[in-house]
């Protein structure tokens with residue numbers, strides 16, 4: 111065994127079980143490792159990478175409650191030059207080499223990926239999460255004030271990655287009815303800010319404090335791998351605690367246990383809520399949302415624009431000023447929400463000030 115076991119960063123294992131080394135199993139594993147090295151058919155058992163620490167990975171076995179602390183087989187390291195060879199969310203085959211450790215011998219092809227291009231080398235991607243089934247973008251109705259443009263950028267990012275989005279609006283217990291300055295009609299903040307999205311994406315109105323909406327959200331997460339993203343302070347940790355209390359997540363960014371922020375997340379980690387149900391805290395996703403989008407492709411990332419895109423007079427219509435624009439006709443007819451159009455227009459103009 112080369113390298114060192116990672117230390118610190120409390121290795122919370124979904125099931126908290128680690129098997130003692132077993133002689134027979136270890137011998138079997140050694141035999142398999144020899145086979146793998148000799149280009150024999152790839153063996154090992156199926157597992158899911160739930161956490162990464164440099165060259166070490168936690169692999170949750172599929173058919174066993176254990177998590178193995180695994181390294182990559184040497185043969186794997188030469189593959190996949192343009193991306194991370196192994197990333198959180200990958201389905202792998204792992205050899206049990208005993209002592210709770212494993213060797214990753216194969217990685218299944220990825221269906222989708224949330225990734226960013228690594229800083230200096232532009233054509234190499236850095237995987238934030240492999241194979242997400244969906245992304246939950248969480249905001250608060252107040253404290254902190256919702257940031258619609260950030261939400262729109264998140265949604266575009268998910269559209270680009272072809273990952274379905276869910277929107278969560280937390281702290282509904284703090285919702286307020288605000289009178290319109292002109293008409294005096296009262297509208298709730300939750301409705302004013304997030305109402306437009308309901309026609310386009312599933313929107314969950316939630317309160318981690320009162321439990322409102324949690325049963326429906328739990329049902330939406332069932333059997334899926336969900337990445338969770340949102341600004342700090344919106345209640346991500348509180349919500350995950352309310353959904354799955356055994357996680358002991360630190361609320362307010364500081365560990366409740368030590369008061370020293372010991373459990374602050376660095377990379378993506380998948381938490382197991384149940385068989386096949388995983389939730390990923392994805393701290394890297396925020397920077398991803400700030401990367402530039404191809405202006406020509408932008409309209410396609412607004413799902414509510416899609417039915418109209420073929421109707422514009424000019425095939426390369428920007429939907430900003432052209433005559434015969436079906437998108438702006440839809441806007442005028444109330445079929446596209448003005449705030450969503452404004453968000454599109456600001457991004458299309460490259461108006462980063464307002465986007």
Ligand SMILES: Nc1nc2c(ncn2[C@@H]2O[C@H](COP(=O)(O)OP(=O)(O)O)[C@@H](O)[C@H]2O)c(=O)[nH]1
Nearest residue numbers: 281317318319342343344345346347348361362
């Ligand atoms: N009123 C209210 N406060 C909440 C709710 N959810 C979280 N909070 C509070 O919001 C603050 C930030 O919560 P936290 O879970 O740490 O947010 P995170 O940074 O997104 O993980 C804490 O003081 C929580 O107690 C909620 O549903 N209602």
Ligand SMILES: [Mg+2]
Nearest residue numbers: 346347360363
């Ligand atoms: Mg948190």
Ligand SMILES: [Zn+2]
Nearest residue numbers: 422427429435
């Ligand atoms: Zn147009």
